[in-house]
Amino acid sequence: MNNPYLPIAATIEEIIEESASIKTFVIRPDEEIVFETGQFVELTVPGVGEAPFTPSSSPSVSERMEITIMEAGSITRLLHGMSPGAKVGLRGPYGVGYPLEKFRGRPVVIVGGGVGLAPLRSLLLALMEEIQLYDTIYLKYGAKTPGDIIYRRLIPEWAEVEGLDVTLTVDGGDEDWKGNVGVVTTILDDGRIDPAKAVAVACGPPIMMKFATSRLLELGYREDEIYLSMERNMSCGIGKCGHCRLGEYYICKDGPVFTWNKIKHVEEPFA
Ligand SMILES: Cc1cc2nc3c(=O)[nH]c(=O)nc-3n(C[C@H](O)[C@H](O)[C@H](O)COP(=O)(O)OP(=O)(O)OC[C@H]3O[C@@H](n4cnc5c(N)ncnc54)[C@H](O)[C@@H]3O)c2cc1C
Ligand code: FES
Numbered sequence: 001m002n003n004p005y006l007p008i009a010a011t012i013e014e015i016i017e018e019s020a021s022i023k024t025f026v027i028r029p030d031e032e033i034v035f036e037t038g039q040f041v042e043l044t045v046p047g048v049g050e051a052p053f054t055p056s057s058s059p060s061v062s063e064r065m066e067i068t069i070m071e072a073g074s075i076t077r078l079l080h081g082m083s084p085g086a087k088v089g090l091r092g093p094y095g096v097g098y099p100l101e102k103f104r105g106r107p108v109v110i111v112g113g114g115v116g117l118a119p120l121r122s123l124l125l126a127l128m129e130e131i132q133l134y135d136t137i138y139l140k141y142g143a144k145t146p147g148d149i150i151y152r153r154l155i156p157e158w159a160e161v162e163g164l165d166v167t168l169t170v171d172g173g174d175e176d177w178k179g180n181v182g183v184v185t186t187i188l189d190d191g192r193i194d195p196a197k198a199v200a201v202a203c204g205p206p207i208m209m210k211f212a213t214s215r216l217l218e219l220g221y222r223e224d225e226i227y228l229s230m231e232r233n234m235s236c237g238i239g240k241c242g243h244c245r246l247g248e249y250y251i252c253k254d255g256p257v258f259t260w261n262k263i264k265h266v267e268e269p270f271a
Contacts, residue, residue, distance in 0.1 A: 004238055007044045007089025008033065013064070014084055018150040019143075022115055023080055024056065024068040029090050032062040037126040038097030038119065038229065038257045042237045043067060043079070044089030051075040052094075052234045054119035054256070059097075059126055065090070068118035068150060094237045095256050098123055098227060103199050107135040109221075111212050113142050113184050113204025117150055119229055120203050124158070131163045138193060142169045142184030142208070146177045165192075184208060185215040195220035203229035206270040213260055213270075223261035230255050230269070 014026035033041065037059045044050040057066035071080045079088075108127060112120045120139075127137050139158065143149045149168065159166045167187045169180040180187055184204070200221050202212045209228060216226050232251050235243040239253035247266035249255060263269045 005091065005236070007042070007050070007091040010088050010090045012082055012084055012086045012088060015082070016153075018068060018152075019148050022068060022070045022150050024066055024118075024150075025079065025082075027065050027067060027088065027090065028063065029065065033065060033090060033093065034062045035059055035065075035093035036097035037100070037122045039093035039095050040119075040237075040252075040256055041065070041067075041090050041092035041094070042234075043075075044091070045075055045078050046087060046089060048078060049075055050089070050091075052237060052252075054122065054229070055093075056118040056121040057125065058129065059122060060129060068115065068121070070115040092237065094252055096254065098126075098201065098257055100126060103127070104133045105135060107138065107193050107198040109138045109140065109188075109190075109193060109198050109200040109216075111140050111184060111188065111200060111202040111204070111216075113208035113212070114144070114148065115150065116202075116204030116208070116229070117141050118203075120201065121151060121154075123201060124164075128158075128161060128164065131161070134163070135197075136192075137164045138190065139164065139166045140169075140184060140187050140190075141167070142171070142187070142204075144171045146170055146174055183211070185211050188212065188215050189219060196222070199225045199227065201227040201229075206231075210270040217260070223264065224259045226260040227257055228260060228263070229257050230263070 008029045010029040016024040040054045042050045053067045055065045056068040173181045232244040235241040237252045239250045244251040
């Protein structure tokens with residue numbers, strides 16, 4: 001029987017610096033990995049350990065995967081110190097992704113904070129590949145400063161896409177910043193969107209998720225139409241160890257994407 005913990009060998013082909021603490025790793029696994037947008041993988045540093053990440057690349061590409069990683073602790077520090085050619089491992093995909101079929105024909109509001117735009121970029125690419133099937137897609141992204149905005153090389157291209165509306169905000173601007181200043185909840189109130197018809201998808205740091213969810217509810221988005229990408233420390237990734245418990249759920253198996261109505265009863269869901 002196959003060992004479910006055994007990773008597929010993979011090579012880092014390219015490393016793109018997104019901000020002072022965030023890099024995108026372009027990784028080629030020895031065997032193709034097919035995933036759905038929103039699912040996650042375990043990325044192994046051989047001989048050291050592994051950590052969960054959600055691919056930031058399109059799910060339609062299986063021979064190469066991009067993962068955008070913020071330096072947070074031991075594994076991510078080691079990854080940030082690597083160079084192209086380094087060998088890593090990948091296992092997965094795991095969990096349940098976004099139900100794109102439920103988004104069709106409707107406005108899709110994508111709310112990202114900081115490195116939380118990484119998993120949402122995969123979703124955005126998947127939506128853009130069949131953009132005619134959706135109503136307008138609104139990307140609302142907040143970062144601490146202009147220097148913390150990730151994918152700055154791609155955002156101007158996205159802003160040109162018909163059917164995609166991009167709004168950025170920063171907590172604090174600089175002399176060159178001409179955009180909105182304020183946390184991401186300040187750009188959610190958008191008269192062009194009918195919350196009763198829209199689907200909202202959010203990913204970001206816990207505090208941002210908490211306030212974004214409250215604001216979306218105040219604006220009239222439905223509890224079962226607010227999709228949240230949840231995080232907890234993980235170990236096995238396959239529903240065996242119980243590390244990633246969220247109420248009665250395991251994030252690795254039942255998530256990481258949950259609608260608000262499913263988890264609203266959980267004590268401190270954004271802890
Ligand atoms: C499903 C899922 C998808 C993720 N996708 C991404 C992604 O696309 N990009 C990205 O940069 N990060 C992502 N993360 C977070 C990433 O897994 C952690 O940053 C990573 O595990 C930290 O490992 P480390 O060894 O560097 O840090 P550690 O040395 O393990 O820890 C550093 C600090 O971070 C805390 N920490 C560790 N893991 C988590 C976690 N999952 N949530 C909250 N705090 C944590 C620890 O408690 C500690 O305080 C994701 C997490 C999950 C569960
Ligand atoms: S990480 Fe082990 S049960 Fe989810």
